[in-house]
Amino acid sequence: MARIRDLAVRLAIMAAAVLMVVIGIRNGEARTVFEKAVNICLECIGIG
Amino acid sequence: MDKRKRVQALFAFTTNAHVQGFLQGKIYKGRLKNMCVPGLNCYSCPGALGACPIGAMQAAEGSTRYDISMYILGFLMFAGILFGRFICGWLCPFGWIQELLHKIPCRKVKVPPRVNSVLKWLKYGILLVFVILLPILTADEFGLSTPYFCKYICPAGTLEGGIPLLLMNRPLRNAIGFLFSWKMGILLLVILAAVFVFRPFCRYLCPLGAFYSLFNPVSFYRYRVDADKCTKCGKCAKACKMDITPYQTPNSMECIRCGECIKACPAKAIRNGVSSASPHESTVTEPPKPV
Numbered sequence: 001m002a003r004i005r006d007l008a009v010r011l012a013i014m015a016a017a018v019l020m021v022v023i024g025i026r027n028g029e030a031r032t033v034f035e036k037a038v039n040i041c042l043e044c045i046g047i048g
Numbered sequence: 049m050d051k052r053k054r055v056q057a058l059f060a061f062t063t064n065a066h067v068q069g070f071l072q073g074k075i076y077k078g079r080l081k082n083m084c085v086p087g088l089n090c091y092s093c094p095g096a097l098g099a100c101p102i103g104a105m106q107a108a109e110g111s112t113r114y115d116i117s118m119y120i121l122g123f124l125m126f127a128g129i130l131f132g133r134f135i136c137g138w139l140c141p142f143g144w145i146q147e148l149l150h151k152i153p154c155r156k157v158k159v160p161p162r163v164n165s166v167l168k169w170l171k172y173g174i175l176l177v178f179v180i181l182l183p184i185l186t187a188d189e190f191g192l193s194t195p196y197f198c199k200y201i202c203p204a205g206t207l208e209g210g211i212p213l214l215l216m217n218r219p220l221r222n223a224i225g226f227l228f229s230w231k232m233g234i235l236l237l238v239i240l241a242a243v244f245v246f247r248p249f250c251r252y253l254c255p256l257g258a259f260y261s262l263f264n265p266v267s268f269y270r271y272r273v274d275a276d277k278c279t280k281c282g283k284c285a286k287a288c289k290m291d292i293t294p295y296q297t298p299n300s301m302e303c304i305r306c307g308e309c310i311k312a313c314p315a316k317a318i319r320n321g322v323s324s325a326s327p328h329e330s331t332v333t334e335p336p337k338p339v
Contacts, residue, residue: 006266010129010266010267010268013125013129013263014125014129014130016125017122017123017125017126017129019122020118020122021118021119021122021123021126022122023119023122024117024118024121024122027113027114027118027119029108029114029117029118029119029120030082030083031082032107032108032111032114032117033081033083033084033099033108033119033120034081034082034099036091037081037082037091037098037100037104037107038075038077038078038081040075040092040209040220041090041092041195041198041205042223043194043195043198044090044091044092044198044199044202044205044209045090045205045206045209045213045214045228046210046227046228046231046232047210047220047224047225047227048199048227
């Protein structure tokens, strides 16, 4: 029983993660990530 | 070279395969940068093909459109529930760099258990404060904020992005100021510490490791201890460079799944793999016998 419960929890987390990724893509977050990642991040390299 | 070392090297080179970026002092701008890599790898590294999840999370939080990034959180949860900190041990370029530094022959330092047990919580504070709270709470009237972890702490950005880009770009070199000196100081401290201590950044400072560690006890990929085979000899704990006692807590939040405990176990009592078995399968709780 505990084994089934643990598996169910893990599958639920995985399903929630997939759902969040889909919602994020629909909200245009992948675009935001892309825009940030294709420009040199001055903060990251210690300039800005 | 063992299998893990080969995978670490392969993954580091594959995710930083934009070689011409190093030669030209420019970063990759292709569509792959829509996606994150699972490990800590600065997206301003000239070779980087993907986005850094910690940088991307702060970028989304600091944008005008969102407060929290469902896309990045979902990605990290997905990777975390599948693999936990296996990603740290096998797929993180900055973790690999620290391991290479630790190979420099010299007297190694073992962090005292009491110090270790306190310092290990620092990375959770950095995740909460620098990666999540500050970028959300300090947004200006336009909703924009600073990526605090990247700007003030991340040594991977300085090493993988800052140094190669500054070497190839005079305009960027002319813009160097106190912040760069600060970040170089942190990088040098981490490099020095990594020579003496195994993966100090991963153990005490990395917010990505902190996030994945939350999933270690429940992830599909896990370690299990066969209580019937285990003799509690403590050889696994001696072999563990992250200072865990694997036969007691095989799915400890600090375990990076390097597999040294599996190799060290004379009874072959520790197993790894993807399993639906309970994370609390190990029932051995007594302290080890003196060796």
